[in-house]
Amino acid sequence: MVEAAMRMRPEDDMTAAPARSEESGAQVDIDHVSIEFPKPRGRGTVVAVQDVSVTIRKGEKFVILGPSGCGKSTLLTAIGGFIPVTGGEIRVGGEAVRKPSMKRILVFQDFGQLLPWRTVTSNVTWAIRKRWPKMNDAEAQERARHYVELVGLGAQADQYPNTLSGGQKQRGAIARAFAVKPEILLMDEPFGALDAINREKMQFELNRLWSAEEEKVTIAFVTHDVNEAVHLGHRIMVMSRGPGRLREMVDNPYVGSPPHDARALQLVEDLRELLKDAKT
Numbered sequence: 001m002v003e004a005a006m007r008m009r010p011e012d013d014m015t016a017a018p019a020r021s022e023e024s025g026a027q028v029d030i031d032h033v034s035i036e037f038p039k040p041r042g043r044g045t046v047v048a049v050q051d052v053s054v055t056i057r058k059g060e061k062f063v064i065l066g067p068s069g070c071g072k073s074t075l076l077t078a079i080g081g082f083i084p085v086t087g088g089e090i091r092v093g094g095e096a097v098r099k100p101s102m103k104r105i106l107v108f109q110d111f112g113q114l115l116p117w118r119t120v121t122s123n124v125t126w127a128i129r130k131r132w133p134k135m136n137d138a139e140a141q142e143r144a145r146h147y148v149e150l151v152g153l154g155a156q157a158d159q160y161p162n163t164l165s166g167g168q169k170q171r172g173a174i175a176r177a178f179a180v181k182p183e184i185l186l187m188d189e190p191f192g193a194l195d196a197i198n199r200e201k202m203q204f205e206l207n208r209l210w211s212a213e214e215e216k217v218t219i220a221f222v223t224h225d226v227n228e229a230v231h232l233g234h235r236i237m238v239m240s241r242g243p244g245r246l247r248e249m250v251d252n253p254y255v256g257s258p259p260h261d262a263r264a265l266q267l268v269e270d271l272r273e274l275l276k277d278a279k280t
């Protein structure tokens with residue numbers, strides 16, 4: 001249950017000290033990847049992702065954008081190693097992904113990701129200890145506190161998840177994810193269940209958090225919200241439905257721009273048009 005809540009598992013060799021620089025922010029090669037699921041009663045297969053080839057660069061914020069059901073979550077969970085690909089290969093830092101790892105953390109929409117019997121700080125410390133079992137207590141505590149402060153949860157550090165708002169719970173999950181220095185942070189509509197104001201606030205916060213890290217975390221972020229994609233993504237991969245293919249890769253020079261920036265708004269409009277197309 002614990003493992004399911006975090007969607008990550010330690011790897012056998014995960015006993016070393018905190019990440020060496022080459023461990024974090026690895027490049028992800030998605031190489032002719034197809035993913036199929038069996039249909040019920042042996043009636044063939046559903047093709048969720050078809051022949052997708054794309055590279056996620058070390059240290060970038062990469063957005064996967066597409067209509068509902070186009071295969072975004074499927075692709076993201078395959079990058080995490082939670083489901084197998086049925087064709088092609090996914091490599092992280094040159095190594096084929098075959099199983100989940102503490103180095104690839106998934107944060108998703110659900111507000112129930114923190115362990116309910118641990119405080120905010122203790123949730124983060126717990127993950128740090130799993131990631132680096134040999135780290136001493138004082139160092140783990142200090143690292144946890146640093147990330148709890150960084151996400152703005154300093155005042156709630158000793159509270160249990162059931163006493164937090166939805167947005168605060170997501171901040172906690174994000175603090176935990178950043179604290180274990182993943183080589184890639186996988187985010188599946190993490191702000192999807194927040195109201196519009198909090199959602200926008202969290203987008204700013206995520207940009208700020210990413211910028212604050214000396215060594216930039218590689219983030220793959222799934223959304224069907226075009227504004228969110230333009231606010232967050234250095235590059236935006238637009239997927240088409242039926243079955244999920246790469247429709248277009250879009251470079252986004254307006255990442256992090258204020259929401260009223262005219263050029264960013266034009267890109268939002270262009271992407272909306274692309275998505276309309278992608279639905280057919």
Ligand SMILES: Nc1ncnc2c1ncn2[C@@H]1O[C@H](COP(=O)(O)OP(=O)(O)OP(=O)(O)O)[C@@H](O)[C@H]1O
Nearest residue numbers: 037038046048067068069070071072073074075224
């Ligand atoms: N475990 C599964 N078994 C069978 N089919 C699945 C499974 N998971 C996903 N699918 C199918 O694969 C396709 C892609 O699903 P996926 O969840 O990746 O879409 P998505 O783009 O994340 O959609 P949304 O924006 O609604 O979250 C859908 O047709 C879905 O029904």
Ligand SMILES: [Mg+2]
Nearest residue numbers: 072073074188
């Ligand atoms: Mg999804």
